[in-house]
Amino acid sequence: MISIRGVSKHYGSFQVLTDCSTEVNKGEVIVVCGPSGSGKSTLIKCVNGLEPFQQGEIVVNGISVGDPKTNLPRLRAHVGMVFQHFELFPHMSIAANLTVAQEKVLGRPRDEALERGLKLLDRVGLKAHAHKHPGELSGGQQQRVAIARALAMDPICMLFDEPTSALDPEMINEVLDVMVELAQEGMTMMVVTHEMGFARKVAHRVVFMDQGRIVEDAAKEAFFATPRSERAQQFLAKILHH
Amino acid sequence: MGYDFDWSSIPGALPFLWEGMKITLDITATAIAVGIVWGTLLAMMRLSSLTPLSWLAAGYVNLFRSIPLVMVLLWFFLIVPRLLESVLGLAPGSDVRLASAMVGFALFESAYYAEIIRAGIQSVPKGQVAAAYALGMSYGQAMRLVVLPQAFRNMVPLLLTQAIILFQDTSLVYVSALADFFGAAYKVGDRDGRIVELLLFAGAVYFVICYSASLLVRYFRKRVGA
Numbered sequence: 001m002i003s004i005r006g007v008s009k010h011y012g013s014f015q016v017l018t019d020c021s022t023e024v025n026k027g028e029v030i031v032v033c034g035p036s037g038s039g040k041s042t043l044i045k046c047v048n049g050l051e052p053f054q055q056g057e058i059v060v061n062g063i064s065v066g067d068p069k070t071n072l073p074r075l076r077a078h079v080g081m082v083f084q085h086f087e088l089f090p091h092m093s094i095a096a097n098l099t100v101a102q103e104k105v106l107g108r109p110r111d112e113a114l115e116r117g118l119k120l121l122d123r124v125g126l127k128a129h130a131h132k133h134p135g136e137l138s139g140g141q142q143q144r145v146a147i148a149r150a151l152a153m154d155p156i157c158m159l160f161d162e163p164t165s166a167l168d169p170e171m172i173n174e175v176l177d178v179m180v181e182l183a184q185e186g187m188t189m190m191v192v193t194h195e196m197g198f199a200r201k202v203a204h205r206v207v208f209m210d211q212g213r214i215v216e217d218a219a220k221e222a223f224f225a226t227p228r229s230e231r232a233q234q235f236l237a238k239i240l241h242h
Numbered sequence: 243m244g245y246d247f248d249w250s251s252i253p254g255a256l257p258f259l260w261e262g263m264k265i266t267l268d269i270t271a272t273a274i275a276v277g278i279v280w281g282t283l284l285a286m287m288r289l290s291s292l293t294p295l296s297w298l299a300a301g302y303v304n305l306f307r308s309i310p311l312v313m314v315l316l317w318f319f320l321i322v323p324r325l326l327e328s329v330l331g332l333a334p335g336s337d338v339r340l341a342s343a344m345v346g347f348a349l350f351e352s353a354y355y356a357e358i359i360r361a362g363i364q365s366v367p368k369g370q371v372a373a374a375y376a377l378g379m380s381y382g383q384a385m386r387l388v389v390l391p392q393a394f395r396n397m398v399p400l401l402l403t404q405a406i407i408l409f410q411d412t413s414l415v416y417v418s419a420l421a422d423f424f425g426a427a428y429k430v431g432d433r434d435g436r437i438v439e440l441l442l443f444a445g446a447v448y449f450v451i452c453y454s455a456s457l458l459v460r461y462f463r464k465r466v467g468a
Contacts, residue, residue: 050372077378087373091391100387101377153377 001026001157001188002047007056009042016042017053018212024157029189031199031220034209035235040192041084043209044161047190048072048079061156077105080150080158084166086142088134088149094121095130098149106153113152120148124178140171147178157188164195196239200224208232251434252443255426262426263447269344269412269422274405276348281355286385288360299356306353312414318346319418343415351408358400362393399463406455410448423447 002024009017017039024030032040045051047058049065049072058065063075088097098117102108108116121127124144126137134142143163150158160179164172176198183189183202191198199206199220206223208216210231216223227233252259287299306314322342366389374384394401413424421429424444431440 045372048376050375073375073378073380075378076376079376081373081376083369083373083376085367085369087367087369089370089373089388089392091395101379104383104387105378149377 001028001061002190003057003059004043004047005057005059007043007046007053007058009039009046009051009053009055016212017046020056020209020212020214022207022214022217024188024190026188027186028204029183029187029191029202030205030207031203032190032192032207032209033194033196033199033235034215037211038209039212040209041161044159044190044192047159048076048081050081073105077101077153078156080153080155082143082146082150082158082160082163084162086134086139086146086166088142088146090134092133093130094126094132094134094137094145097134097145098130098152101149102152117148117152120151121145123151124148125174138171139167140174143167143171143175144178147175147182151182157190158182160189160191160193162192162194164193194239196224196236208235210235245438247439248436249439249443251430251436252439255430255440258421258430259423259426259444262421262423265340265415265421266409266412266423268340269347269415270405270409272344273347273351273408273412277351277355277408278359278401280348280352281359282390284352284356285360285363288356289363303353303356306350307357311350311411312417314350315343315346315414316417318342318349322346339415339418339420343412343418343420347408347412351404354404355401358397358404359393362397362400363389365396366392399459402455402459402462406452406459409455410452413448 004020004022007017007020008015020039020043022030032044034040042051046053047060047065049070053066056066060075060079063070065072065075088094089100092100095114095117098121099110099113102113102116103110106113118127118130121130124147126141126144126148129137129141129145134145137145147163163179164175167175172195176195179189179191179198180202191203193199203220206216206218206220207214208223208227208229208231210229215229216227216232218228223232224236227236284299284302287295288303290296290299319339319342322345323338326338326341370388370392371384374388379387412422415422416425416428419425427440427444428437431437434440
């Protein structure tokens with residue numbers, strides 16, 4: 001579904017990604033983790049072409065992202081993305097947030113878009129909030145709406161860029177619950193997160209990044225039981241000891 | 243020993259002054275409308291990643307912001323009539339002063355609006371654009387549906403302030419002897435030998451309009467800030 005082959009990226013002389021390669025197969029959930037500044041957010045943004053890269057190739061559903069001839073908007077319309085800071089559109093109601101891209105990008109009729117949007121809003125437990133504006137919701141609620149907004153486009157896979165790191169601790173679980181459910185339904189997911197509980201529960205593989213390189217790419221069990229690299233061992237020791 | 247004020251020539255001149263006010267409002271409205279549309283395009287060009295476009299817009303903005311408005315108006319007053327005559331085949335001497343004033347103001351104000359709108363676009367967090375793109379929107383859709391509505395909401399006070407300045411600046415069309423509100427007042431005063439009274443009256447009218455508008459701006463600023 002997502003194939004990342006030898007991707008490198010630099011800003012001027014600063015190397016952000018170096019020769020990154022990994023795969024996400026259909027129905028697979030992979031968690032990307034690593035210390036801050038390791039390039040994991042940049043890598044996931046390369047997958048739907050939000051960040052350009054200089055070398056290598058990323059193929060999503062058979063379409064090369066870096067190819068200048070690729071119709072990026074059409075590709076992105078079917079790749080859902082959830083951001084660290086939710087990025088709901090503050091000038092629109094929740095209902096409009098859920099329907100605007102369905103109508104303007106997919107060309108769905110208004111009633112159909114609204115029906116689909118409200119169904120997904122109900123699914124994330126926020127049906128009663130359709131008429132409100134994003135500013136009236138808590139962070140956790142906003143992030144659940146953001147997930148519903150992405151799902152409304154009927155994505156073939158979902159990208160999550162640190163979906164819980166801007167949330168207060170008591171709101172993290174309500175978002176993770178939605179994500180776990182999604183994973184258990186067989187959605188193809190690439191998730192940048194530090195939530196190792198989430199990784200243990202639903203990830204198939206864990207990718208560990210450090211200084212722009214993929215240091216470790218292993219099945220979940222192997223990664224948690226016996227991380228090969230020293231850097232990953234240190235990282236896990238730090239993050240799991242609290 | 244004092245100056246004897248005589249306001250008697252004002253009531254009879256009100257219809258003529260109103261005609262002048264209509265010209266003032268005409269020019270202001272045209273310059274605002276064209277200024278915001280052309281200014282938005284200039285701002286988008288300036289922020290574009292295509293360097294020729296961004297240079298072109300930067301050149302335009304810097305040029306107009308570095309020249310006194312009076313000179314721009316005078317040039318347009320001298321050039322545009324000839325241009326219109328030759329392009330539209332108008333008879334020489336047709337009165338195109340209003341048109342040339344409108345064109346001059348619109349082009350001049352666009353440069354100022356472009357800078358306000360550029361700041362407004364930049365005030366919208368980058369993540370909003372990323373979210374719009376991630377949903378499959380094109381650049382045009384992201385701008386129209388996500389960025390510009392938020393940018394304009396942030397910009398309302400500044401746009402209104404600029405409109406107030408513009409409204410006052412329209413009095414500069416006196417260089418083309420066009421009877422806008424200020425010009426009309428001057429003409430009446432000159433005719434009746436009551437320039438002081440007429441200019442005081444005109445000043446009071448400008449003050450009332452502009453001060454009320456600035457109270458409106460303050461109201462909007464509070465709402466945007468809230």
